[in-house]
Amino acid sequence: MTLAPWQEEAWRLLAARRARGAMPHAILLCGAPGLGQRDFAERLGAWLLCEQDGDTPCGTCRACRLYAVRTQRDPEETRPDGALAQPHGHPNHPDARFVGYAWNAKASPKKMYGELVVEQIRELSDWLALPPQFGRAQVALVEPAEALNVAAANALLKTLEEPGPGRHLILVTTQPARLPATIRSRCQRVELHPPALATAEAWLRGRGIADATARQALVASDGNPGQALEWIEADKLKLRNEVAKDLRELSAGIAAPFEVAQRWSRDEADLRLRFAAALVQQQGRVQAQAASSAPAGGPLALTRAVDLAKLAAWFDRANRTRDLLRGPIRPELAMLELLGAWPTTRASDGGVQSGVK
Template sequence: MNLPPLAPWQQRACAQAADAIAAGHFGHATLIVGPPLIGKRAMAEHLARRVLCLSPRADGEACGVCKSCTLFAARSQYEPVETRPDGSLSHPWGHSAHPDLQLLGYEVNQKTGKPRGEIVIEQIRSLSESMGLTAQLGGAQVVIVDPVDAINWNAFNALLKTLEEPQPGRYLWLLSSNPARLPATIRSRCQRLELRLPPRAEALDWLRGRGHAPALAEEALDAARGHPGLADAWLQGDGLELRRSVAQDAQALQGAQGTPIEVAQRWVADGRAAERLQHLAELALHEAAGLTDAAATRRLAARFDAANRARELLRSTVRADLAVAESLMTWYRNQ
């Protein structure tokens, strides 16, 4: 499987890491952070191919023809499997044919045929065992965990032991969109590499290069608050249309057209309540921008918090329609 080219902001992060590795300043464990869909996994894969290459080019890039590069390209592709209750896509890694590359993520539950909701301790123990072995091709060894946020608390202790026993030539890269959720003991033992949102002009150029019409690219990028990966995902699917429908529902509730429970039941019916709640939170932020009225700002802040709280509740056993309805109450009759 050939890797797609990196976006400019991903390339900058990859070059930064590659320079640190070449200078011997890249540590055993690195926490790679950034918002969802910014390209953390793509960047980590490109860097892994470069690190594992047995005959790198003069510029340090992977040669593409050595045994390591051939095995790297032979791994199977991964595809999104399902949308989780919290709205995130679950996509287990494809199988890695490379003996010195381990890809750790949501495993498929053999009983249900669906991805697990977390990374369990058995997976972390397997990770630790593999990192204790000699690299089979005689070069480096790379383990990528995506998302590290999904590791359950029992497994974090096993991961901590691995972090405390670094070995030369072993790289452990932990990908996270929510690093604050990680234990401080994990964060403190990792270097940090952050993928940041690019300048607006660069993001628009990239979106247009992806084939999106300029006007739609601008609308989506503005709606995504400058996040090109999110804007692209919306434009590839119906995310922008969904956002518009959320705005219409919010406006209707402010005018007492319909009730929060009616709208909530409609929102959860197709399993996309979390996506709508994300749009609702972003809508509150957008409306709050530039406000000077303290009461209006507090109201919109309450709406933002309520939408995000409801998204978190969707991960629990609380009835989805009730969690969503509680969030929508903050919009009802412009409360």
């Protein structure tokens, strides 16, 4: 597990803290999806357990070798989107534990929990109360931390309030605001940020990505190189272009919200909404920088500026709709309500129209 260029500063700060004996017992590792928080956290766990006192895990001691040996549970644990809950598996080191989405053994038929539950945290707390088997430290990685339900978060708070020596909790999240303030305040926040554009382009180029494709993907991902690479490899930029086209046609009154809602709800609804929210955010930035009398342009290529307040309101609605889709609501209805509120830009409306209601 090597560090990406944009992770190096965060690692240096943690190494400096450890060198002066001020390593926090609880770390909240956060940042946008695609910046490699999970890999960073697993590397951090290896370092805290490593039997050598360097600034990085040695990779060769008994602790590092055991930590590197991974296994998946049978049946495999998965996230709500179908991805592996533990991407690299659970470590075989006795003093390391990964907590994530797990099977509900009490359910009949057996099924995965859709959140992190209190039983998992109570089991973790009991484990942390035991002495480390290797005598050096214990490391627990909780991811995604924002999936903790209320009871689980309250149980974790008790563990955070009474840390034992050599016990380390690493909470990984892309949505820190969804965690209770009481938990956030008891953790040392470590945030990963996208690098400078030149650094991101060089990193993608080093992975065989053509310059033009890299630039397009970095624009789509708001400068996030890890996310850009994921979308390139999965050929998702075509979907972003389709979402932009749909929004332009809705603005012009060419497309009907009902038809677009049906299409979006049937295929990769969450990613479509994520692209839509990002496009609107980028559009707002372009308009904020342009003269009010000038054509807006921007990623949506609007010929007239849409009121920034309307764009901001729609951005918020798009993100709320993403949350709604995780529940029992019919996706086509949630999409229709969202797209019906999309602001249009017709000349007859003086440049702004509230959209279909």
